Amino acid sequence: MNAYIPQWRLNLTAGAHSARHIRRIVRSLLHEWELAELSDAAELGVTELVANVVRHVPDRRCVVLVLRLESGVRVEVADGVSELPLPVRELDGDAEHGRGLALLDAVVGKWGVGPRSGGGKTVWFECGTS
Numbered sequence: 036m037n038a039y040i041p042q043w044r045l046n047l048t049a050g051a052h053s054a055r056h057i058r059r060i061v062r063s064l065l066h067e068w069e070l071a072e073l074s075d076a077a078e079l080g081v082t083e084l085v086a087n088v089v090r091h092v093p094d095r096r097c098v099v100l101v102l103r104l105e106s107g108v109r110v111e112v113a114d115g116v117s118e119l120p121l122p123v124r125e126l127d128g129d130a131e132h133g134r135g136l137a138l139l140d141a142v143v144g145k146w147g148v149g150p151r152s153g154g155g156k157t158v159w160f161e162c163g164t165s
Contacts, residue, residue, distance in 0.1 A: 043101045050095070054085040057099055061110070068103050073162040076142045077108055080160045083135040084112035087158070092116050107144065107163035115155040119148050 043064055047053060058078045065074045081099070088097045092114045100111040120136060139146055139160060146160035 041103045045099045048095050049085055049088045049097055054082045057081055057085055064101055073108055076162045080139050080143050081110050083139050084158050088114050107161055109161045111157050111159040113151050113157040119156055
């Protein structure tokens with residue numbers, strides 16, 4: 036493990052192409068940290084969380100944090116909206132939205148959401164090598 040860069044943080048106003056750029060950064064970090072096998076899941080997860088900011092946060096401001104864990108990686112996306120997302124239990128087959136958290140749940144080791152100090156929320160996920 037390369038201990039000299041244990042985390043990466045970005046404050047941004049998310050736009051239509053932000054997820055693409057952040058995916059590249061996450062991929063690069065995972066390769067640097069010798070965790071390339073986690074790239075697919077982590078890239079999909081961060082794409083979903085950033086897309087949710089674009090879709091549901093009026094000012095689109097967020098903080099993305101990528102943390103190197105002992106046996107994996109943790110990604111957090113925090114925003115200023117206090118409303119917590121709820122996973123949809125049953126979806127209408129024709130629904131165009133609402134599958135993101137179910138997809139996240141299927142590809143990462145664990146995920147969650149909680150209130151952010153100072154207001155808003157943080158949605159996070161972890162991918163592990165074990």
